[in-house]
Amino acid sequence: MFLVCATGTATAQGWPVYDNTNFISLGKQLIESAKQTSQLLQTVEFLKQQKERIEKVNTVIKQLKAVREIVSNNQKLFDMVRDDLRNILDSPYIRPEEIRSISDAFNDIIDRSLEDLEFMQQLLTSNSLEMTDAERLEVLRQQKENSRVMMAEVELKKRRYQFVIELREMQDVINHREAVR
Numbered sequence: 001m002f003l004v005c006a007t008g009t010a011t012a013q014g015w016p017v018y019d020n021t022n023f024i025s026l027g028k029q030l031i032e033s034a035k036q037t038s039q040l041l042q043t044v045e046f047l048k049q050q051k052e053r054i055e056k057v058n059t060v061i062k063q064l065k066a067v068r069e070i071v072s073n074n075q076k077l078f079d080m081v082r083d084d085l086r087n088i089l090d091s092p093y094i095r096p097e098e099i100r101s102i103s104d105a106f107n108d109i110i111d112r113s114l115e116d117l118e119f120m121q122q123l124l125t126s127n128s129l130e131m132t133d134a135e136r137l138e139v140l141r142q143q144k145e146n147s148r149v150m151m152a153e154v155e156l157k158k159r160r161y162q163f164v165i166e167l168r169e170m171q172d173v174i175n176h177r178e179a180v181r
Contacts, residue, residue, distance in 0.1 A: 059133040063124070066140035070120060073147035074113050077154060081106045084158040093168035094161075105157055109150050116143055 085106050089099055120143055123136060131139070 056133065059137060062137055063133070063140055066137065066144050067120065067124065070116075070140070070144050070147050073144070073151055074117060077113055077147065077151050078110065080151065080154050080158070081110055084154065088158070088161045088165070091165045093165045093172070102161060106154065109153055109157075113147065113150055116146055119143070 085103065088094060088102060094102065120140070123131075123139060
């Protein structure tokens with residue numbers, strides 16, 4: 001027997017030896033990892049919900065900004081029409097037969113503006129119009145653009161009538177100059 005050991009060719013046979021404490025430790029680590037993964041998944045779901053809520057609030061804020069601008073534009077529009085129409089109609093160079101058509105031109109713009117405001121109110125308060133927030137925001141953007149167009153229209157009409165008044169005023173000055181000679 002001594003001879004076998006000295007040559008270094010002896011081998012051990014039998015069952016492999018396992019350390020049970022390593023298995024228990026590995027099992028505990030797996031259980032802890034599963035708990036952490038579960039908590040991580042819950043956190044991800046919570047963050048998704050919060051992101052959706054933030055996006056909804058952001059959309060509502062955008063809608064409110066659009067509504068505020070539309071209302072502001074309409075208020076400016078009403079003020080412009082009131083002041084400009086009064087100045088135009090008070091001019092001695094506007095003929096009586098023109099008063100109705102001038103008033104109608106400005107009133108048409110005001111009527112369209114009021115219709116847009118009524119539509120906007122229905123859009124924001126009625127659930128019967130089944131629209132997504134993005135669609136509703138797009139409609140509000142169109143309404144905002146319409147209000148800008150109407151303001152430009154009033155400004156254009158005002159300039160046109162002021163030009164007519166100035167032209168008639170110059171004609172009056174020229175006519176009176178000739179009469180004075």
